[in-house]
Amino acid sequence: MMQKSTIALITQSLEYFAAHHGDPYARAYQALYAHDAAYEALFVLDSDEGLRRNMMRTTLEIIATYLDDPDAAANRIIGARMSHIPYGIETDFDVFFEITRTVISAGCSDIWTPDHHAAWTQMLTDFKAARLA
Ligand code: HEM
Numbered sequence: 001m002m003q004k005s006t007i008a009l010i011t012q013s014l015e016y017f018a019a020h021h022g023d024p025y026a027r028a029y030q031a032l033y034a035h036d037a038a039y040e041a042l043f044v045l046d047s048d049e050g051l052r053r054n055m056m057r058t059t060l061e062i063i064a065t066y067l068d069d070p071d072a073a074a075n076r077i078i079g080a081r082m083s084h085i086p087y088g089i090e091t092d093f094d095v096f097f098e099i100t101r102t103v104i105s106a107g108c109s110d111i112w113t114p115d116h117h118a119a120w121t122q123m124l125t126d127f128k129a130a131r132l133a
Contacts, residue, residue, distance in 0.1 A: 002122075007067045009119035014063070017107045025056045027103045028096070035095055042087055059100055066123055074130035081131060094128050 017024060029052060033040045046052055058080065066073035081093050101120045105112050 002070060005115070006119040006122055009116045010063070010067060010123060013104050013108045013112070013116050013120075014060075016111055017104045021107045023056070024060075024100065024103045024107070025053060027107075028056055028059075028099055031099045031103060032096060035099065036092070055096070059096060062127075063100070063123070066126070070126060074126070077127055077130040078132060094124070097124055097127050 021027075043049075043052055058076075062073050062076050062080070065076060081090075084090070084093050101124065105116070105120070108116070
């Protein structure tokens with residue numbers, strides 16, 4: 001059972017980030033390529049960045065879904081995990097959610113507390129567990 005405070009803390013951080021920095025897209029992909037430089041080449045055909053923007057949007061949508069309905073979010077993650085297997089992204093799938101937290105937390109440094117970190121950790125742990133057995 002998800003605590004109300006978890007929902008409130010994650011929501012607050014997303015709203016604060018959006019109000020002060022807008023879209024996390026550019027920072028998130030910078031961090032993804034810093035994590036593994038080979039990842040940039042995977043998007044070579046994505047010349048208008050549409051796929052990458054969709055991937056960022058989907059990531060944020062899954063988080064929003066989780067705050068309302070964790071089981072529905074888990075189902076979306078299971079599907080997205082599978083669609084990444086052809087790209088060779090399996091164990092690193094969860095990295096993009098981690099990166100999203102890192103980017104949001106950096107942009108929220110004025111309000112970020114250990115409780116925000118703990119709320120995100122609970123969510124990311126649930127996301128990691130969302131897989132076919
Ligand atoms: C939070 C976890 C992730 C989510 C929710 C996610 C979501 C998505 C979605 C929805 C698409 C399809 C975009 C479209 O068809 O318009 C996509 C494509 C893609 N994602 Fe992710 N993704 C995640 C993690 C990752 C990671 C860690 C990588 C590592 C590089 C990655 C690499 C790719 C690639 C290569 C494509 C396809 C691009 C192409 O076909 O040119 N994804 N992702």
